Amino acid sequence: MTQGPADRSIQRGPGRGITFWLQLLITVLLCVFLILPVMMSLLAGFTANYLEGWSSGLTTAWLIKVLAEYHASIALSLQVAFACLACNLLIGVPAAYALFRSPSRASRVIEELLVMPVAVPGLATALALIVTFGGLGEWRQSWLFILIGHVLFTLPFMVRSVLAVMSSIDLAALEEAARSLGANFWQRMVYVVLPNSAGGIVAGSLMVVTLSLGEFNMTLLLHTPLTKTLPVGLADAYASLRLEVGSAYTVIFFVLIVPLLIALQRVNGRSR
Amino acid sequence: MRARANSIPARIPPGWVESPLLLLPAAVVFCAFFLFPMGRLALIGGSGPLGWGAYGAALSDPRYLASLASTILLAAATTLVTLIVSTVSGVFLTRHRFSGRSLVVSMLTLPLAFPGVVIGFMVIMLGGRQGLIPSMTDALFGERWVFAYSMTGLFIGYLYFSIPRTILTIMASAEKLDPRIEEAARSLGAGPMRVALDVIVPALKPALVAAGAICFATAMGAFGTAFTLATRINVLPMVIYTEFTLQANIAMAAALSFVLGAITWAALALARSVSGTSVAAAG
Numbered sequence: 103m104t105q106g107p108a109d110r111s112i113q114r115g116p117g118r119g120i121t122f123w124l125q126l127l128i129t130v131l132l133c134v135f136l137i138l139p140v141m142m143s144l145l146a147g148f149t150a151n152y153l154e155g156w157s158s159g160l161t162t163a164w165l166i167k168v169l170a171e172y173h174a175s176i177a178l179s180l181q182v183a184f185a186c187l188a189c190n191l192l193i194g195v196p197a198a199y200a201l202f203r204s205p206s207r208a209s210r211v212i213e214e215l216l217v218m219p220v221a222v223p224g225l226a227t228a229l230a231l232i233v234t235f236g237g238l239g240e241w242r243q244s245w246l247f248i249l250i251g252h253v254l255f256t257l258p259f260m261v262r263s264v265l266a267v268m269s270s271i272d273l274a275a276l277e278e279a280a281r282s283l284g285a286n287f288w289q290r291m292v293y294v295v296l297p298n299s300a301g302g303i304v305a306g307s308l309m310v311v312t313l314s315l316g317e318f319n320m321t322l323l324l325h326t327p328l329t330k331t332l333p334v335g336l337a338d339a340y341a342s343l344r345l346e347v348g349s350a351y352t353v354i355f356f357v358l359i360v361p362l363l364i365a366l367q368r369v370n371g372r373s374r
Numbered sequence: 375m376r377a378r379a380n381s382i383p384a385r386i387p388p389g390w391v392e393s394p395l396l397l398l399p400a401a402v403v404f405c406a407f408f409l410f411p412m413g414r415l416a417l418i419g420g421s422g423p424l425g426w427g428a429y430g431a432a433l434s435d436p437r438y439l440a441s442l443a444s445t446i447l448l449a450a451a452t453t454l455v456t457l458i459v460s461t462v463s464g465v466f467l468t469r470h471r472f473s474g475r476s477l478v479v480s481m482l483t484l485p486l487a488f489p490g491v492v493i494g495f496m497v498i499m500l501g502g503r504q505g506l507i508p509s510m511t512d513a514l515f516g517e518r519w520v521f522a523y524s525m526t527g528l529f530i531g532y533l534y535f536s537i538p539r540t541i542l543t544i545m546a547s548a549e550k551l552d553p554r555i556e557e558a559a560r561s562l563g564a565g566p567m568r569v570a571l572d573v574i575v576p577a578l579k580p581a582l583v584a585a586g587a588i589c590f591a592t593a594m595g596a597f598g599t600a601f602t603l604a605t606r607i608n609v610l611p612m613v614i615y616t617e618f619t620l621q622a623n624i625a626m627a628a629a630l631s632f633v634l635g636a637i638t639w640a641a642l643a644l645a646r647s648v649s650g651t652s653v654a655a656a657g
Contacts, residue, residue, distance in 0.1 A: 121566040125466035132463050132537060133481045139496035139534075140485075142506060152504060189403075197400035200393040212397070217646075219408055221639045223595035225614050226631035230411035233418050233624065250407050257400065309487075316489035318598040319611075323618070333598070337491045340602050345504050352495055363487060367480060 140356070146349035164350035172335045172351065178245060179332035180358075183314040186252040190310050193253075194260035195303060199295060201261070202268040216261055219254040224319030227254060232323060245329045251320040256313050260306035267302030268295075301369065308366045315359055332358075415628045422625020432629045438613065442633070445610040448525065449593035452532040453586050456540050461582070464544030465574060469553070479545075486538045490531075490598020497531040497603060498522045523604040531599040536589045543588075547581030548574075580648050587645035591638040610634050 147165065151158035169176075197216075201209045219227050228251060236242050273295065280294045296303070318333040325334050332355060339351045420426040432438050467479060485493070501507050501522040508518040521527050551574065559573050575582070597611040610630065618627040 119566065122466075122470075125462050128459055129463040129466055129478065129482075132459060132541075133478055136485050136534065136537065137481050138506070139499040142499045143495065146499070193399040193403060196396035200395075200397035203393040212401070214646075215409075216400070216404060217642075218639070221591070221642045222412075222635040223597065223611060223614075223631065223638060225595075225597055225611055226415070226635050227408065227412075229614075229618060229624070229627060229631055230415035231407065233628070234411035234414045250403075253403065254408050257404075261400075312487045316487060316492070318489045318491050318601075319595075322597075322601070322615075333489050333491050336495070337598070337602055340491065340495050340498070345498075345502075348495060349499075352492060355492060359487070360484070363484060364480070366487075367483065 143349040143352045144356070146346055147353040148350075149346060152345050152349075164346045165353065168339070168347060168351045168354060172332070172339070175330045175332050175335035176354065176358075178329060179315055182245060182249055182252055182331060183311045185249050186256055186314040187307055187310050189249070189253045190256055190260040190306070191303070194257050194306070195264055195296075195299075197257075198261045198264035198268065198302075199299075202265055202273070213261070213265075217258045220258050224251075224255065224317070225323065227251060228320040228323035243326050243328060248321055248324045248329055248331065251324050252314045252317055255317060255320060256310040259309045259313065260303075263306030263309060264299055264302040267299050267305075271298055273298055305366065305369045308362055308369065312359060312362045312366065315355075315362075416632060419625055419628035419632060422623065422629075424625070428625050428629035429632070431626070432633045438610075438630065441608045441610050441613045444525070444608055445594055446637075448529060448532065448609065449590045452529060452536055452593045453589045456533055456536040456589050457582055457586050460537055460540040460544050460585070461575075461578065464541045465548045465551075465578075467541075468545050468548040468551075482541050483538045485534060486542070488535060490535070490596050490600075491602045492598075493531045493535050494599040494602025496534060497527045497599070501527055501530065525607060527603050528600055528607055528609070531603065532593045532596065535596070535599075536593065540585045540589055543581050543585040544578065547578050551577050583648045584645040587641045587648070591641035591645070594641070595634060595638045 146152045148160050148162065149156065149158060150161045150163070201213055231247070231251060232242075235247070241247060276294050276298060277290050280290045285293065316333055317331075318337065321331050321334055322337070325331060330338075336348075336351055336355060340348045419428055422428050424431055433442075463482070467475065467482075485496075488496075499505055501520060503518075503520055503522075505520070505522060508520045511517055511519040521530070555577075556569050556573050559569050564572065595611060597615065600607050600609050600612045601615070611634065614627050614630045614634065617623045617630065
C-alpha cells in the first residue's frame, strides 16, 4: 500500500484511471452501435448498387421509386398522425386537466387504466378491436379503424406529459387568482390553464406524432390493403424488395421522424 | 405527484362540475374501444375448441411453453446487458463534461422512438446477408458471419431499442448522486469495482429496477423487430401473430395475448411502483 504520487493521480476523484478509459470506450462503442446502422442505411439509400459500394455511383432513383410506389402509405401515415394529434388535443388535454383538478384515488386508478393500452402488447389491443368491430365491413376498411388504435396507444403519453407540467407549476393558485378577478371557466382555460401548460402540450404533441408515425404492432393487424401505413409499407419493402429500396424508404421515414425526435430532445432538455 | 396532492386542497371550492365532464370524452373512448373489446377478447379466448382450457394450454402446452421460456430468457438477457452498459455509460456521461458531450447524448438517445421494424432493418444493416459485420468477417476470415435472422439478431435489435431509454433514466438518476460519497469510499481504499458495486449501484437502485422492468416488458411484447428479421423466430408475439393469421386460431391467439399482456403489465406495474412515473412504448 504505497501512496506515491502516481497512485494519487489515479485515486483523485473520478479521474483518468483505467476506469475512465474503459467507460469512455463503452460509451464510444455504444454510439457507434446506435448510429452506424443509421448512417449505413442513409448511404445505401443513395447508392446505385450497395454490394459494389460507392464505385457504382450515387443515385436518387431508389428514393423516387419508393415515393412512386408508397406515396399513398406515406400520406396516410401523416393523415393518421395528425388526426391522432387532434384527438389527443381534444380528449387528452381536458382529461389531464380533470385528473389534475381532482387528485383523488379514483383519478389515480383512471390514470393507471389509461396506460393499459401501452402496457399491453399492441397485438392484443389490435386483436380485441378486430374481434369486436371487425365485423362491421365498411368500418373495418376505413382508416378510422387504425386511428382508434393509435389514439388508445398515444393518449397516455399526452395525458402524462400535460399532467407533469400542470403539477410542476402552481396552476391551482394561478387559476384561483384569475377566478377571484372574475374570470369565468372559459377565460381561465384560454388565458391561464392552456398557456401555462403549453410546454407539456407541445412535448406531448411531438411524442404523439412521433409514435403514431412509427406505430407498427397494432397497425399491422388493423390495416387493410387499402389502408397501408408507412411502417407497414416499410416491413413490406424490407421483406420483398432489394436492400437499396428498403434503405431509401428508411431515409424517407428518418426525414419525417428525426426532426420530431430532435425537437423532443430540445423541449425535454429545456424543461429539465 | 406528491406535490400535486399537496398543492390542491382547500383553495378550490367544491362543487366543480367541469372536471368529470372534461374527463368524459377520454373515458368514453377508452371504455368503448379498449375495455369493452378487451372483455370480448377474453371471452373469445375461452370459446375455442379447448374452451377455457385455452388459457391453461397457453401455460402448459410444450410448444407455447417453449416460446414463452425463450421470450422470457431473451427479455431477461436484454435487460441485464442493457442495464450494465447503460449504467457504465450513463454514469460516465453525468460525471464528465467534455466538448461534444451533448452530441454524444443526442446520438445515444436518438433511436429512442424508432419503431421495431426500423430497428429490425438496422440489425440487417449490421448483420444481414449484405451487412457490415458479415462483410468484415468475410474479409478477415473468409467466412460470412450472418447473425441478423436469428435469436442473436433479435437480441442485438432489443439492445438497440432498450439502450437509449435506459441511458436517459440512469442519467436522470445519476445526476442526483453525491460524488463526495464515492470520494469518501475511495479515500477509505475502495477500488473502482468496490465503489461501483457498494456505492453507485445501491444509490441507483430505484432507477435500475424501474428501467430494467420497462426494458423487460418492452422486450417481452416487442413484435416489429422479430417480424422484420424472420417469421421463424420462436418468440411469443410472433407465435400470437401466426396463430391468428396463419392458423386462424383466434381463441388461442387471444389466450396467449392475455398471458403476454399479464407479464408485461406486471413488469410495468413494478416499474411504476418503484419510480412513480414511467410510460414505455412497445417496440
